[in-house]
Amino acid sequence: MRDGRLYGRGACDAKGPLAAFLLAVAELAEGEPPPYTVVLAGVCDEEHAYRGVLRLVDALAERVAVGAVVGAVVGEPTGLVPAVAHKGVVRYTARTMGRAGHSSRPEEAVNAITLMGPVIAHLADHVPGVPPHPLLGHATRTVTRIRGGTGPNTVPGSCEVDVDRRTLPGEDLETVWAHDRAELAALGAEVDPPFTVDPALDTRPDAEIVTALCRALADHDRPSEVRGMPFGTDASKLARAGVPSVVFGPGSVADAHAAAESVDLAEVTLAARLVVAAVRGMGGSPCN
Numbered sequence: 001m002r003d004g005r006l007y008g009r010g011a012c013d014a015k016g017p018l019a020a021f022l023l024a025v026a027e028l029a030e031g032e033p034p035p036y037t038v039v040l041a042g043v044c045d046e047e048h049a050y051r052g053v054l055r056l057v058d059a060l061a062e063r064v065a066v067g068a069v070v071g072a073v074v075g076e077p078t079g080l081v082p083a084v085a086h087k088g089v090v091r092y093t094a095r096t097m098g099r100a101g102h103s104s105r106p107e108e109a110v111n112a113i114t115l116m117g118p119v120i121a122h123l124a125d126h127v128p129g130v131p132p133h134p135l136l137g138h139a140t141r142t143v144t145r146i147r148g149g150t151g152p153n154t155v156p157g158s159c160e161v162d163v164d165r166r167t168l169p170g171e172d173l174e175t176v177w178a179h180d181r182a183e184l185a186a187l188g189a190e191v192d193p194p195f196t197v198d199p200a201l202d203t204r205p206d207a208e209i210v211t212a213l214c215r216a217l218a219d220h221d222r223p224s225e226v227r228g229m230p231f232g233t234d235a236s237k238l239a240r241a242g243v244p245s246v247v248f249g250p251g252s253v254a255d256a257h258a259a260a261e262s263v264d265l266a267e268v269t270l271a272a273r274l275v276v277a278a279v280r281g282m283g284g285s286p287c288n
Helices: 011-028 052-067 111-125 173-185 207-217 234-241 265-280
Strands: 005-007 072-073 082-085 088-097 139-149 158-167 196-198 227-229 246-248 260-262
Touching: 005 011, 005 265, 011 072, 011 265, 052 234, 072 111, 072 234, 082 196, 088 111, 088 234, 088 246, 111 158, 111 173, 158 173, 158 207, 158 227, 158 246, 207 265, 234 246
Parallel strands: 072 246, 082 227
Antiparallel strands: 005 260, 082 246, 088 158, 088 196, 139 158
C-alpha cells in the first residue's frame, strides 16, 4: 500500500470490487435485514469459458424461473459508474494456404503470408456494417495475433491470424461468424469455428437494480448516468439467463492487467457504501 492505493496483480481487476462487495455484505449482515436476500458469488474463469458464472446460473435457475432473482451487481473496475451495456465478442482463426518451398526459389512456391496480406488489409479497412449502439458506439474487428513460417529460409505454406470481433447488443453471434467466414472466404481464407463466444449486455435502465444503484450514486453526489463499457463481463451471462445486471466497481480498467496495477482504497470503501445503499434502497422510482 502506498499513498492510499493498493498495488499488485489483480488489485484493480477485480480484487478491488470483490473487497468492496465483502465489506458491503458484512455491513448488510448487521442491523435490519435488507429487503431482499443478498448472495455474494466469487466466480472463476471470467475471461475464458465462463465456468464459474455458468455454474452460478445453473444454481439459480429455479429461482430465476419464478422471478425470485431481482438483479445482480457485477464487480468490475468502472470508476464507480453504473454500466448497463457492454460489447460481446466472437473470436476465430482465419487461415491462408500456400505451397511451401525454399526461399532461394520462391517462384516454385506460394507464400501464404503474402496471401494473408489482403485479408489483414480488408479487416483493417472494413468495419462491421451494423448501426452503432447509443452507449457502446460501433462494432469492431481486430487482428490480434499472426502465425506463419517455419524458418528464415523457407517460403511459408500456411499463415493464421486470430480475429477479435466485438459485437453489439442484438447481434446474433452465429450470424456474425457466418458473415465473416463468407467475407474472408471471398479473399481466399479459411475461417475456423469461433474459439470464444460471449454475448453483449444491454440491461434496461429502468431495471430495479439499476435504478437503486443510480439513486445511491446521486445521494452520494456521484455521477449517476448509466454508461456502456467496451469490455466483456460475467454480467452478460446472468442477463441472458434472465437476471437484470449492472456492472459496477472501484478502479479504472486502464489500470488493469498492468505491471503497476493498483486501486484507490478510498474508492473501494465508497463502493461498499454505495452497494449497501443500493440494496437497502431497492423498490424506489426510476433514474432520470
